[in-house]
Amino acid sequence: MKTFDGYRRPDGSIGVRNHVIVINTVGELSALTRKIANLTPGVIPVIHHGGVAQFPEDHTQTLRTLVGTAGHSNVSATLVVGTENDPIAQEIYKILKKKGKPVHTVCLNKNQKIPEILHEGRSWLLTALENSKKEVREQCDITELIVGLECGGSDAWSGITANPSIGAFSDMIVREGGTSVLAETTEAIGAEHILASNAINREVGREFLDIVRTYEHRIKQTGEDIRSANPTPGNMAGGLTTLEEKSLGCIKKGGGTPLKEVISYAGKPTEKGFVFMDTPGYDVESVCGLAAGGAQIVLFSTGKGSPTGSPIVPVIKIGTNPKVYEIMSEHIDINAGKIIDQNKSINDIGKEIFDKVITVSNGEKTAAENELNQEFAIWRLAESI
Structure with a gap:
């Protein structure tokens, strides 16, 4: 163990x-x-x-x-x-x-x-x-860890390098008895049927599809269509071309483990394993929800670069390509771009992420912590009265 x-x-x-x-x-x-x-x-x-x-x-x-x-x-x-x-x-x-x-x-x-x-x-x-200062660390089982899975500033490499590597990590920690929590409901639209088909049973699959449909309906009531608004201009500048391409890359962060549970924003998992949390695509609000739901650490892939952090949980950044890692090295902890130019495999980077999660759990600071990135925002569902 x-x-x-x-x-x-x-x-x-x-x-x-x-x-x-x-x-x-x-x-x-x-x-x-x-x-x-x-x-x-x-x-x-x-x-x-x-x-x-x-x-x-x-x-x-x-x-x-x-x-x-x-x-x-x-x-x-x-x-x-x-x-x-x-x-x-x-x-x-x-x-x-x-x-x-x-x-x-x-x-x-x-x-x-x-x-x-x-x-x-x-x-x-x-x-x-x-x-x-009087409180001391003690040895704990990895089964106690809840790790949030997030992305921001996705590019064409996200679904090829960083996100599948996070998925490999997710499978690893679930095999060890821990919990991974995938977020961003809007980012799954276009590939929701695939994630639902990977649910542990029909009820969980229906719960996931229900939150996707509810979110999409809420957006349509404003006159917008999420399916035409995604990918964003920043995503397209990074090489993403369609909603489905972006969504297929997003859900790869969940790996191949069956979806065990669907929880509300800032809700706490009641099951160990692979879980989905209903959050928006805005990364600051999404990370806030993951943390409030009990995640002690958040993994965050980025292709365009993002400084997003949290005031209470360490956020581990995984760059999707060598260029973003070089340019934003002070904000990024792991270079998944080594899959592109150093012949590393997805499992190699997944294991590197796993090892980093352990060292960060033991007290090593992340780039976001060193940069004092402590963003915090709560997802609002309606206008102010």
């Missing part, structure tokens, strides 16, 4: 990082949240711009994402910045307390001046940082 050294949390989950974070519940608290983080070096701000004036489905999704982020196994402790009598802050606090996660809430209110709120938040975070 393969192992790695991770942080075991009070609820039994395993983290590969030990972050202390400060997170806002509503967009108008973004500046206050950042000020608290700036006063406390070592603390990571997790800032979003929603939380209010939302339809019920967006309120539910925002809450699920914030709870999943604040309570993530890569997070040692969380400071929640809310408003007076804030239901989102109260719910996050209640759930994290139940998990045994160190959590504290500061609220903008009529009885406390801003400097007092800053002082309270900073004081709690300083204590949380000191406590986090």
